[in-house]
Amino acid sequence: MDPYLLRKLNRERAARRAVIHLTDLGDGRDRVICEGDPVAGPLGAAVEGAFRSGKSGVAEVEDRKFFLNVHLPPARIVAIGAVHISQALAQMAKVAGFDISIVDPRTAFATEERFAGVDLVADWPEDVLKARPLDAYTALVAVTHDPKIDDFPLSQALSSGCFYVGALGSRKTHAKRVERLMALGHDEGEIARISAPIGLDIGAASPAEIAVSILADIIAHLRRRPLRGTAP
Secondary structure, three states: OHHHHHHHHHHHHHHHEEEEEEOOOOOOOOEEEEEEOOHHHHHHHHHHHHHHHHHOEEEEEEOOEEEEEEEEEOEEEEEEEHHHHHHHHHHHHOOOOEEOOOOOOOOOOEEEOOOOOOEEOOHHHHHHHHHHHOOOOOEEEEOOOOHHHHHHHHHHHHHOOOOOOEEEEOOHHHHHHHHHHHOOOOOHHHHHHHEOOOOOOOOOOOOOHHHHHHHHHHHHHHHOOOOOOOOO
16 A cells, blocks of 8 residues: 555544545555545445445446445444443443443442443543543443533533434433533534434333443444535
8 A cells, every 4th residue: 555545544543533445456546535535426325335334345336346445433332320221231332342431420330340341430521531532433322310420421422523422311301401501502403413312212111121222223323324524
């Protein structure tokens, strides 16, 4: 690979941005395509599909073959609240291939015994997110029911363009949350991105079932997300 292309590829990956190394298998010419770069015609459709699926492979376009080597940042979940739902979600997320972190300043909940082998941070989200900023490949799940803990990371998730933002609570609870987020400067369009009540509507009742609905919702948002440079 050309050194310039390699530097560009590595730069995008280091910044947790999606990128594709595309090679024409006929003449060997290659290029690096960042998410949002314009690519016209059928090849553009193949590139968009690869960005969504994250799968590398050969695409046949107008009697030519291209190899698309896809580099997506590892999708991660940040769960605010070391509750029973988070315990179940942490185990399921690993099976589905997501990195997951649990953040909760309440040390009675955020214990190693309850979250063995899980990336657990017993601190306030305001402090944690300074060192671990959210980005477009992060799903933010707020499940504490406590505005003092949930509101800041929800606001940060909206501002950071997280591909999924979900919050636990009834419609009445969410209506009050909307008022608080608007007071923080978010408009109705931004706030409408929040999945609330959280998760897919599957009639979930137990913490484990709610975790299933949340994970399914996260996967749906990841695979159907609007790409940079495309209309939502």
